[in-house]
Amino acid sequence: MAKGAQTREAIVDTAVELAFRVGLGGLTIGELARAQQMSKSGLFAHFRSKEALQLAALARARETFVDLVVRPALTAPRGLPRIRELFERWLDCGRGGVPGGCLFVKAATEFDGQPGALRDQLAQDHQDLFDTIGQVCRSGVSVHQVRPDVDADQFAHDLYGVMLVFYLTHRLLADPAAETHARASFETLLDAVRTEAA
Amino acid sequence: MAKGAQTREAIVDTAVELAFRVGLGGLTIGELARAQQMSKSGLFAHFRSKEALQLAALARARETFVDLVVRPALTAPRGLPRIRELFERWLDCGRGGVPGGCLFVKAATEFDGQPGALRDQLAQDHQDLFDTIGQVCRSGVSVHQVRPDVDADQFAHDLYGVMLVFYLTHRLLADPAAETHARASFETLLDAVRTEAA
């Protein structure tokens, strides 16, 4: 009983790694089976459709991202430290090529034009992330480190933009200045929302 | 002689539209032939490999983007008007679902992990766009509307981030506030670089 779940986990892990390179759509059961050193049918039996496999990979990526980025950030002190923690860990996630948050970005642009369960889940996840960022921003207001008149949604939007362009310049262009630029953008963003006291 | 080039153009146009939905990697010769109402082999003869077809589609997307966004912006007066024109036309391009600049973003995240000619071309195109934005920014300095101490590369980076998150919120989330947020981000960006005189 434990065995099945165990291999399933291993498969999903490999699927995330593979999808991180070729996209969720480019994911192939045959190649996945080869990478996992088992038969196509044996692998396929764990999921009962390709879409289920893709959804499982997406779920795993989400959990990884939450574990590595969101949850640790939420344990940091409210206000600027928490925002900083979120940003830094997010940056780490993209820099190290950890297939977590990265897969979201890739999948998001991949499926934004194809209705279906994948797209719906993607949209939900992104909305959740936006909400989380907004929440982190608002919690900064309660400790008087963030100005009470800032638009938290707008802040979430802007921060996400910084991360998106970081991924692009880092992964596609391999621009060594990607991180420097991202940090600069982030500090500017922070300056615009923080109180004088902070 | 004109006939061949004509159908080739039509094919590429359809390819761009199709790739705009399913991605450059999801592009299929069979489906493309069906959409174009001609045989697979007849279509294939125009390109001699799938990669060539993808590169052709990418080139067409680039031309469209340059025609609709870059070139018109460069005819606007130097300084803030030119920056504004670039932004507005870019926004139009994404809002209307015009498969031009949008395809770049999709393809960029799709191929950022797969070495090859596609990836190289994508990187080149994005680098060119970054350079163009930087140039537009610098030309604003010469007419004293942009502060001479601004980092043009950083500005290009930030503007690109605004566009990326706009695409995401507009296309994936179908957020009606996407444009409002993008405009707000843009104005903040502009305020940070403009001189008091402007």
Add this chain to the structure above:
DNA sequence: ACAGCAACCGTACGATCGTGCGATTCTGTG
């Protein structure tokens, strides 16, 4: 108008796709 060539089609190929099914091996329990 006719020769020649570009454009296009039909068909075929090996490979791989996602998905089923029956048989086999493994594993945990009484």
Add this chain to the structure above:
DNA sequence: CACAGAATCGCACGATCGTACGGTTGCTGT
């Protein structure tokens, strides 16, 4: 140790993938 059920495999299926080749059509330049 025997047995039940889970886990995995081998094999097959129809479809579609990218690519090739030889024949047919139709346009074009002289």
